[in-house]
Amino acid sequence: MARVKDSVNIGVLGCGNVGAALINLVEDRAEDIEARTGLHLEVTRVAVRSLSKEREVSLPAKAFTTDVEDVVEDPGVDVVVEVMGGIEPARELILRALESGKAVVTANKELLANHAVELFAASDGAGVDLLFEAAVAGGIPLIRPLRESLVGEDVSRVMGIVNGTTNYILTKMTEEGWSYSEALAEAQSLGYAERDPTADVEGFDAGAKAAIISTIAFGQKVVAGDVSHEGISGITPTDIDFARRLGYQIKLLALCDRLEDGSLAVRVHPTMVPDHHPLASVRDSFNAVFVEGDAVGDLMFFGRGAGGFPTASAVLGDVVDAAANLAKATHGSLGSFAKARVRPIDDLSYRYYINLEVVDRPGVLASVAGLFGEHGVSIRSMEQQALDREEADGTAARLIFITHEAREADVRATLAELRGLDSVTAVGSVLRVIGAS
Numbered sequence: 001m002a003r004v005k006d007s008v009n010i011g012v013l014g015c016g017n018v019g020a021a022l023i024n025l026v027e028d029r030a031e032d033i034e035a036r037t038g039l040h041l042e043v044t045r046v047a048v049r050s051l052s053k054e055r056e057v058s059l060p061a062k063a064f065t066t067d068v069e070d071v072v073e074d075p076g077v078d079v080v081v082e083v084m085g086g087i088e089p090a091r092e093l094i095l096r097a098l099e100s101g102k103a104v105v106t107a108n109k110e111l112l113a114n115h116a117v118e119l120f121a122a123s124d125g126a127g128v129d130l131l132f133e134a135a136v137a138g139g140i141p142l143i144r145p146l147r148e149s150l151v152g153e154d155v156s157r158v159m160g161i162v163n164g165t166t167n168y169i170l171t172k173m174t175e176e177g178w179s180y181s182e183a184l185a186e187a188q189s190l191g192y193a194e195r196d197p198t199a200d201v202e203g204f205d206a207g208a209k210a211a212i213i214s215t216i217a218f219g220q221k222v223v224a225g226d227v228s229h230e231g232i233s234g235i236t237p238t239d240i241d242f243a244r245r246l247g248y249q250i251k252l253l254a255l256c257d258r259l260e261d262g263s264l265a266v267r268v269h270p271t272m273v274p275d276h277h278p279l280a281s282v283r284d285s286f287n288a289v290f291v292e293g294d295a296v297g298d299l300m301f302f303g304r305g306a307g308g309f310p311t312a313s314a315v316l317g318d319v320v321d322a323a324a325n326l327a328k329a330t331h332g333s334l335g336s337f338a339k340a341r342v343r344p345i346d347d348l349s350y351r352y353y354i355n356l357e358v359v360d361r362p363g364v365l366a367s368v369a370g371l372f373g374e375h376g377v378s379i380r381s382m383e384q385q386a387l388d389r390e391e392a393d394g395t396a397a398r399l400i401f402i403t404h405e406a407r408e409a410d411v412r413a414t415l416a417e418l419r420g421l422d423s424v425t426a427v428g429s430v431l432r433v434i435g436a437s
Contacts, residue, residue, distance in 0.1 A: 011077035014084035017308035113208035131318035139310025160289030202231035220340035355428035
């Protein structure tokens with residue numbers, strides 16, 4: 001059982017950017033929090049990899065330990081904050097903390113995207129909080145509004161930019177005319193992208209967040225493996241320029257939809273977004289999430305989706321919430337979750353942008369257009385551009401198509417046959433298009 005108390009001790013697993021920022025925020029904000037809530041917060045234990053590393057936090061040396069067990073098993077710790085990342089040992093540590101009556105706050109999207117329902121059940125079984133606002137959109141309040149403010153709302157769609165690294169890269173490609181590799185290198189130099197950027201640029205990070213969002217927004221168990229994802233590494237300046245001329249911006253979006261039959265569509269991919277849509281104006285490393293509901297209409301949550309202090313701010317909000325519930329010997333139940341029916345992306349329909357390189361000779365356009373028609377993919381518009389090179393049997397050209405709405409499976413079948421044509425030298429970017437420019 002949770003203990004009723006107004007002095008709350010915090011144990012932190014991990015002291016990287018977020019952990020250190022949280023420790024400093026607790027110290028800086030403790031008096032104001034106590035004045036407003038009557039709760040005194042103090043960080044008393046911190047698990048780190050090395051005791052010799054210098055850290056910009058003002059805690060006594062005895063507060064630090066290299067043994068994560070010390071934090072979880074310390075009877076004086078009331079709230080455990082997990083910011084170490086990864087699935088194990090984080091999962092086991094969180095379960096043990098919950099079982100021992102400690103509230104847990106985590107920013108671990110990978111863990112929640114794979115084991116959320118197990119952890120939610122452990123939280124409810126122990127009667128203590130498991131809170132995770134920082135796991136999805138950094139400093140942006142999103143999970144609590146979905147869990148609480150919108151719990152009675154018939155939410156049909158949540159979509160947004162939930163990865164600051166890819167948004168920064170696409171912003172630089174759009175505004176500076178940089179190539180993907182140039183923009184990625186700049187993002188890495190600024191610390192936005194890791195040395196190995198795969199998780200960000202190929203959509204895995206956004207996919208994990210989409211799984212968490214869908215689980216909370218729709219009350220169905222969605223895991224990372226349910227989410228179809230594509231990244232931005234194939235986007236070219238040509239794609240950016242063509243989208244701009246048509247009145248679109250290219251963004252990596254997480255899209256979470258509840259369909260009319262109750263099934264879900266959850267996917268991550270680069271998307272052409274109309275200039276007039278609020279998400280089109282989200283620049284640099286900022287995130288934004290757009291929520292569509294039946295009664296409430298459209299809502300957008302915007303802010304810094306990453307960074308030590310913005311993320312730590314969301315963590316601290318959860319810590320205060322957990323501390324308040326400990327003081328009242330209560331917790332916020334996450335409820336039950338139905339088994340999700342996630343529709344494969346092949347069953348979904350979009351308009352598409354398709355970029356082909358072909359040999360420019362008589363009959364090529366007709367043969368290409370004929371394959372679209374054979375698979376029931378209707379062409380809305382087409383543009384041809386000459387390329388500055390010669391092919392063996394003609395000059396080179398680029399064909400850019402925008403389709404009417406078509407099934408993903410039909411478009412994939414079309415592309416497979418196009419790749420087999422001798423006159424098609426390359427199939428470039430294929431982007432989904434939302435809205436009307």
